[in-house]
Amino acid sequence: MRVECKCHGLSGSCTLRTCWKKMAPFREVGDRLLQRFNGASKVMGANDGKTLMPVGLSIKPPDRQDLIYSAESPDFCLADRKTGSLGTRGRACNSTAMDVSGCDLLCCERGHRDQTLEFQENCLCRFHWCCVVQCKKCSVRRELSLCH
Structure with missing residues (x-):
């Protein structure tokens, strides 16, 4: 929390000053916590x-x-019933990201496999009066990376 104040008065004079406590921006709080955690x-x-x-x-x-x-901390990379951790095997990750969503970090350096999935989903949906929605089926291909 930090103190923030505002002056009140004619033409900018500070005849009355109001102060309150205000939280720091969320990003700043997160950065500080990360520094302390590290x-x-x-x-x-x-x-x-x-x-x-x-x-x-x-x-x-x-x-x-x-x-x-x-x-x-327990090792969350491997499945462990005692802690309730499912591990990261089979988890979807982002193979191009260098941050915490990236495969290197999420897969605990065990590597990942790229997989192409093809499935059907509703598309081009239209609402018809009254109370009917009609959709077509579209074939969709998605590239997916999964942890080993």
């Missing part, structure tokens, strides 16, 4: 039972602004 520190409970101490060789102990975690 720099998160693993911690464990100290012997006193009250404090947390970093695990391993950390550059610095985490402060109040840092994200911390106590357990590693």
Whole structure:
């Protein structure tokens, strides 16, 4: 949250000032969270039972602004009943994207196969008075990439 203010008064004078708290733009919040996520520190409970101490060789102990975690995330690449993860085998991905929707990342570097699907779908639909919609069947081809 940040404080934003506006001045009120004749010809721009600030005889009355109104301030309120406003959320940062969503993209900015997401970018900040990603930065903190990437720099998160693993911690464990100290012997006193009250404090947390970093695990391993950390550059610095985490402060109040840092994200911390106590357990590693499960491997979502493989199916796991215990966590409810279905894995990424057979998942559709974008073979041309370099971001999180790309096949390299989604398929956990196991590779992917490209497949052409041909199916029928309704097209050129028309509404006829009263209460009837008539459609033609069109043959559609789609290129699909699926994770190995």
